[in-house]
Amino acid sequence: MNQSFTDKFQVDCAKGKTIGTKTMEGVLRKGKDQEKAIAIDHQALRFLPLIKPGWGRQGIAYGKYQRTQGLAVSVLLLNGHNTSQAETIEWLYKRIPQWLKGSKTESIGKRIVTWLGSQHKQGIARRILAWLRMTAEVTKFFPLPKIDDNLAVGWFSSEIPYFPTQAGNNLIVRATGAENGELLTKVASNLLSVFRGLQNVPVYYVVILRDKGAAYYASSLPLVYGLPAYPHLRPIAIDAVDTQTTLYAGVYQSVLGQIGFRAYTRVYGVKVETVSELATWYGTAEVADSLTGTGNLTDIAAEVGGNWEVVAGGFRRTPQGLIATQSNSMAIAQPQNPIGLIHLKIECKSSPTGVGIVWRWQDADNYWCCWQDKQRVWVELVEAGSKQDIFVSTKDYLTPQTVNYLQLLDDGEEIRIYLDGKLIGDNFLRDKRLASAKGVGVTVLEPNEQIYLEDFEAHPRTVTIEELDLGIPWWREGKEIKIQDDFKTCKEDLDGKTTSIGNQVWTKTLGKGAIAITQPGIAKVQATVQDPNPGRTAYTIPWHDPSFADVEVTISPPGKARGQGEKGRAGLIFWQDLDNYIIINTWLDDFYEGESISCFFRIAGFEEVYDAVWSNIGTAIAFGQPYTLRVAFDGNNYTVQVNNQTVLYRALTDVYPWTQALKINRLGVAVNWEWGDDTGSGFSDFKVRS
Structure with missing residues (x-):
């Protein structure tokens, strides 16, 4: 009997003591804690x-379970860093001096004295040991294993999986560098790439088993690239192959953090439940048909989605699958919603001829089609009756004497097509044409009784599954603008200026640098490549609500292009007092083809720079191109948006479990030191909402 449970980690547990405890329902928490590095605090693993x-x-693992249709695992977690990977750091004689200097806001002597009397020294032994293992002095003789796949969630073939990417039905997170994380799913013997650019935010991972394989779903916060906001889940992949009968639900981590920075993964909940309504081979599909049987295709309605319409040619069902009876045959079904995931099994007995799937079907003159045969895969768009080739890949094609699995992902903006789990053309299409059209179907170029189409299923772009709920991740936005500054009044220094709305006076709160309004509409850091800003500098205004603020500003990074020596370090600051504040800033530099949003924490009088948290955001920002930075903060939890896209979430208690929520007494703009100083960023259109 497969036991259902919900584990929300209500009771704290010290490091090394979690494995072997039980959930509130009495389910044993199994797994492996080799280094005694798993704990429970603040209702999260x-x-x-x-x-x-x-x-x-x-x-952590739960089970064992027997594979059953509709048996699902739902996990809500925050991966500490989606681009975690095993990599060498600089020589230790370089790392230690930087650690002692920190962000260079105070003397080394003062930092050491403060550190010795603070809780920041907790975990220092593990930190030094980790640095020793990855430092160049050691890896020169004992190389680190190459590990980019850092997180696995779902159903494992054993309680302690040593090769989770090779067995079971799992979701995998892979480090990609500048694009942060890549979300993958195990499909047959391959890892299917759902998308790159997975940001460091809480994610729902859901895997629903079938007799063969599983269906995969994911969700996150509002405005996250690639994922809908919970409670909506995005169907992201189908595996129709795995038959492992004994499985364990769980979460495993192989590596955490990057270049010696410390990060923590937080698991907020794990739930295993048999969802009876989804105990079928097609799950949440709005159109599903095994395509087997006898007679014409239209003689039998689809298992889900009603009757097929043969708009050209003809089709016949056989016990092995669907075959075309005429050339240029096409059949269409009409689901209730636009389709986001299609999966089709193509069994090729001999030399494959052209078969395809149709989606975004509006009518016979407007639709998309993906074809494949023994030589290539190609995508066509028919619009207003005119046909055009979108792309052709000769690296991908149907394999004879085997079963091929074709699937398509379409969120209305981006289209990805996969053959046997491999992304066709190693790229995706960004195209909104006919995005609201709902029709889907199959098409065949010519009759061929050696090719059978089977198990067609089409899922909507999002679904909701109440039985797998673990709660809504933290999310809050301000509704009413209380303070605004357009910076239109020129002033040699921002200090002393009154805001346009709210009548609050700017005060220079930190640092030796200067921000001035030298032209209407922009408050500019007074710095250049030759004379960069001298370290951390912040200007703030008073704030009336210590428990929440939502701050937005437009930032114009310096320069015009990479290669000019410019550095962008501009951001926002939330201030309780001189000993307690956080800064969220841009990191834009010449030497790395990517950008990030970084967070630095001064808590209880000390700042540990190697506890900084960041998310790599690809090319979302660029030199000389204005962008909006928005941070909502309640004293503990905060989210960061760049150009209306959520790129980062964290709680202060994720970083320091012993800390208390900050009181937001002041807030404002800042330029930070982050392995280099700002060379002239500008601020405009500053807003604070409550």
Whole structure:
């Protein structure tokens, strides 16, 4: 009997003591805690970074379970860093001096004295050991394993999976560098890439088993790239192959953090439930048909989605699958919603001829089609009766004497097509044409009784599954603008200026640099490549609500292009007092083809720079191109948006479990030191909402 449960980690548990405890329903928490680095605090499981990276060393598991249709695992978690990877850091004689200097806001002596009397020194032994393992002095003789796949969630073939990417039905997170994380799913023997650019935000991972394989779903906060806001879940992949009968639900981490920075994964909940309504081979599909049987296709209605309409040619059902009886045959079904995921099984007995799937069907003159045969895969768009080739890949094609699995992902803006789990053309299409059209179907170029189409299923772009709910991740936005400054009044220094709305006076709160309004509409950091801003500098205004603020500003990074020596370090600051504040800033630099949003924390009088948190955001910002930065903060939880896209979430208690929520007494703009100083960023259109 497969036991249902919900584990929301209500009772705290010290490091190394979690495995072997039980959930509130009495389900045993199994798994592996090789380095005694798993704990529970603030109603969430905590994974600490491993000193020795590798699979099978850190994770939690439940079970065992027997594969059953509709048996689902739902996990809500925040991966500490989606681009975590095992990599060498600089020589230790370089790392230690930087650690001592910190962000260079105070003397080394003062930092040491403060550190010795603070809780920041907790975990220092693990930190030093981890640095020793990855420092160049050691890896020169004992190389680190190459590990980019850092997180696995779902159904594992064993309680302690040493090769989770090779067995079971799992979702995998892979480090990509500048694009942060890549979300993958196990499909047959391959890892299907759902998308790159997975940001460091809480994510729902859901895997619903079938007799063969599983269906995968994911969700997150509002405005996250690639994922809908919970409670909506996005169907992201189908596996129709795996038949492992005994499985374990769980979460495993192989490596956590990057270049020696400390990060923590937080698991807010795990739920296993048999969803009876989804105990079918097609799950949440709005159109599903095995395509088997006898007679014409239209003689039998689809299992879900009603009757097919043969708009050209003809089709016949056989016990092996669907075959075309005429050339240029096409059949269409009409679901209730636009389709986001299509999966089709194509069994090729001999030399494959052209078969395809149709989607975004509006009518016979307007639709999309993906074809494949023994030589290529190609995509066509028919619009207003005119046909055009969108792309052709000769690297991808149907394989004879085997079963091929074709699937398509379409969120209305981006289209990805996969053959046997491999992304066709190694790229995706960005195209909104006919995005609201709902029709889907199959098409065949010529009759061929050696090719059978089977198990067609089409899922909507999002679904809701109440039975798998673990709560809504933290999200809050301000509704009413209380303070605004357009910076239109020129002033040699921002200090002393009154805001346009709210009548609050700017005060220079930190640093030796200067921000001035030298031209109407922009408050500019007074710095250049030759004379960069001298360290951390902040200007703030008083704020009336210590429990919440939502701050937005437009930032214009310096320069015009990479290669000019410019550096962007502009951002926002939330201030309780001199000993307690956080800064969220841009990191834009010459030497790395990517950008990030970084967070630095001064808590209880000390700042540990190697606890900084960041998310790599690809090319979302660029030199000389204005962008909006928005941060909502309640003293503990905060979200960061760049150009109306959520790129980062964290709670202060994720970083420091012993800390208390900050009181937001002041807030404002800042330029930070982050391995380099700002060379002239500008601020405009500053807003504070409550």
